[in-house]
Amino acid sequence: MSLSKIYLSPPHMSGNEQKYINQAFDSNWVAPLGPNVDAFEKEIASYVGASGAVAVNSGTAAIHLALSLLGVTKGDKVFCSSLTFVASANPILYLGAQPVFIDSESDTWNMSPRALEKAFQDAHLEHKLPKAVIVVNLYGQSAKMDEILALCDQFDVPIIEDAAESLGSTYRGKVSGTFGRFGIFSFNGNKIITTSGGGALISNDVEALQRARFLATQARDSTLFYQHSEMGYNYRMSNILAGIGRAQLEVLDERVEKRRLIFERYSKELSNITGLSFMPELKNTRSNRWLTVVTIDQELGISTKRLIEALAEENIEARHVWKPLHMQPLFENTPYYSHDKNEDVAQILFKTGICLPSGSNLTEEEQNRVISCLKNTIYKELFKLKEVKI
Ligand SMILES: *Cc1c(COP(=O)(O)O)cnc(C)c1O
Numbered sequence: 001m002s003l004s005k006i007y008l009s010p011p012h013m014s015g016n017e018q019k020y021i022n023q024a025f026d027s028n029w030v031a032p033l034g035p036n037v038d039a040f041e042k043e044i045a046s047y048v049g050a051s052g053a054v055a056v057n058s059g060t061a062a063i064h065l066a067l068s069l070l071g072v073t074k075g076d077k078v079f080c081s082s083l084t085f086v087a088s089a090n091p092i093l094y095l096g097a098q099p100v101f102i103d104s105e106s107d108t109w110n111m112s113p114r115a116l117e118k119a120f121q122d123a124h125l126e127h128k129l130p131k132a133v134i135v136v137n138l139y140g141q142s143a144k145m146d147e148i149l150a151l152c153d154q155f156d157v158p159i160i161e162d163a164a165e166s167l168g169s170t171y172r173g174k175v176s177g178t179f180g181r182f183g184i185f186s187f188n189g190n191k192i193i194t195t196s197g198g199g200a201l202i203s204n205d206v207e208a209l210q211r212a213r214f215l216a217t218q219a220r221d222s223t224l225f226y227q228h229s230e231m232g233y234n235y236r237m238s239n240i241l242a243g244i245g246r247a248q249l250e251v252l253d254e255r256v257e258k259r260r261l262i263f264e265r266y267s268k269e270l271s272n273i274t275g276l277s278f279m280p281e282l283k284n285t286r287s288n289r290w291l292t293v294v295t296i297d298q299e300l301g302i303s304t305k306r307l308i309e310a311l312a313e314e315n316i317e318a319r320h321v322w323k324p325l326h327m328q329p330l331f332e333n334t335p336y337y338s339h340d341k342n343e344d345v346a347q348i349l350f351k352t353g354i355c356l357p358s359g360s361n362l363t364e365e366e367q368n369r370v371i372s373c374l375k376n377t378i379y380k381e382l383f384k385l386k387e388v389k390i
Pocket of ligand 1: 058060162
């Protein structure tokens with residue numbers, strides 16, 4: 001009997017999505033924009049406590065818009081976390097700007113304030129400060145926003161908070177995504193809530209958001225005919241997908257609770273294995289625990305590759321931690337600031353980290369399968385090693 005597949009983070013519908021989709025069909029709002037989009041934007045903005053939101057067709061589009069709004073253009077520098085999905089940095093390239101990657105620190109796995117400070121000092125000396133800093137909140141954990149904000153304020157450089165993975169998380173009680181000039185969310189199929197594909201740009205700058213709407217709808221001038229004075233994009237969310245988003249947003253808090261429970265359970269069952277550690281949660285922050293991530297001490301003698309393969313043999317999807325952007329062939333020769341001269345934190349996390357199945361619809365039996373497989377593989381490998389030593 002073959003075991004059913006356990007996915008890393010599959011979509012989890014609430015059952016109410018159909019209601020909003022039907023409303024769109026009944027009123028024939030089967031189009032980009034429409035009442036669901038307007039409502040979804042208001043609901044997201046109100047959830048996070050921002051003045052407004054613009055619903056778009058991907059998180060990547062939201063980052064591209066944010067960078068455009070900040071006037072990023074050819075030859076400009078943009079600082080960006082290195083340990084992240086490529087979508088955080090691709091929009092820098094769309095605009096012909098130059099990314100500069102910043103390492104992580106080990107308390108949050110996110111942007112190292114120390115590396116950021118070094119990057120700022122060098123940029124200051126070269127008289128070429130970045131136009132923006134893209135700060136990522138990895139796997140739901142907020143970066144050290146106090147320190148990062150202080151540095152960015154000191155050099156007067158705006159922050160774009162890439163909160164694609166941290167919707168529903170908090171930092172000192174304040175909602176993730178609301179710390180920078182702009183925040184972005186993703187509603188891709190694997191995220192904590194989904195519209196199948198989509199994203200949002202949030203800000204307290206209502207005028208900037210209005211301009212984002214303009215740019216995202218082909219930059220059409222307010223004339224009766226189609227007139228365009230600027231280059232625009234086709235980035236808005238469809239009214240059908242916004243309907244899915246409205247229903248998903250209603251259950252976001254439940255999804256966070258469930259993912260945190262899944263983390264707790266992994267942690268309870270696995271933390272007594274020496275050499276296996278869990279992604280930390282910084283004091284005064286609350287992670288949505290989008291993914292439960294463990295690191296395997298290299299001294300254990302088991303590679304992350306071996307563990308991922310062992311899980312795959314049992315039809316369980318696990319993944320490596322994001323390969324840092326400064327290690328990507330795409331970004332060869334891109335400037336990079338490591339946390340310490342002798343310590344590349346992002347690289348170590350990539351080598352030692354594994355993301356475990358963490359979907360909010362993961363059943364207890366499924367989680368037991370993951371836990372047993374991990375335990376069995378680790379103990380078997382350890383036993384083999386011991387035999388060799390004897
Ligand atoms: C998913 C993700 C994005 C991009 O979102 P899309 O909606 O897939 O374009 C950006 N940044 C991070 C960190 C992500 O995980």
